[in-house]
Amino acid sequence: MNRKNIVQLPDAELDVMQILWRHGTPVTAAEIYRDLQGIRPCTRPAAYILIDRLAAKDFVRTENTEDGKTVTALVSEEDYGTFASESFVDKICRGSWKRLIANLVTAGKLSEKDLDEIAEILNKRKEE
Numbered sequence: 001m002n003r004k005n006i007v008q009l010p011d012a013e014l015d016v017m018q019i020l021w022r023h024g025t026p027v028t029a030a031e032i033y034r035d036l037q038g039i040r041p042c043t044r045p046a047a048y049i050l051i052d053r054l055a056a057k058d059f060v061r062t063e064n065t066e067d068g069k070t071v072t073a074l075v076s077e078e079d080y081g082t083f084a085s086e087s088f089v090d091k092i093c094r095g096s097w098k099r100l101i102a103n104l105v106t107a108g109k110l111s112e113k114d115l116d117e118i119a120e121i122l123n124k125r126k127e128e
Contacts, residue, residue, distance in 0.1 A: 006075060006083040007057060015039050016050050017059060021077040029062075029069035 009017065019035045020027055033047040042050075051071055054060040061072045093099040101118070104110050110118070 005058065006080060008084070008087060009054075009057075009059070009080075012040065012042075013050055013054055013059075016047075016054060017073065017075070017077075017080065020060065020071060020073040025072040026063070026070040027072075028067050029071055032071060 015036060016032055019032050023031070023035075029048060029051055032051065033042070033044050036042045036047050036050075048069070051060065051062060051069070054071075055062050059073070059075045061074055063070045063072070089095060089097055089100050093103070105115075
């Protein structure tokens with residue numbers, strides 16, 4: 001899927017995607033339903049509706065197999081994470097990653113270890 005076609009997911013749909021990403025795909029709809037029970041109260045029909053909504057958004061592909069309905073992720077966790085990060089920065093920090101990092105540092109939300117890891121990432125990027 002093209003990153004331009006990725007949209008913000010409601011929490012319940014994101015829970016389904018996280019189940020798929022955690023398991024690897026394909027996963028049966030029954031497995032998704034069972035895993036959702038550990039995250040939020042959900043009926044079997046509601047779980048299937050979430051899967052159908054994700055299929056309509058081209059986030060997943062479904063297929064009827066002898067094991068039941070099988071669901072395959074079409075959007076990777078990395079691609080969705082990139083989209084969600086960019087969307088957050090655009091909305092909250094007016095598109096400025098620098099502002100986001102400055103806010104985190106000023107608020108004391110980054111440990112020394114976090115800062116060292118960020119510096120290492122930036123240094124590697126400069127070397128590329």
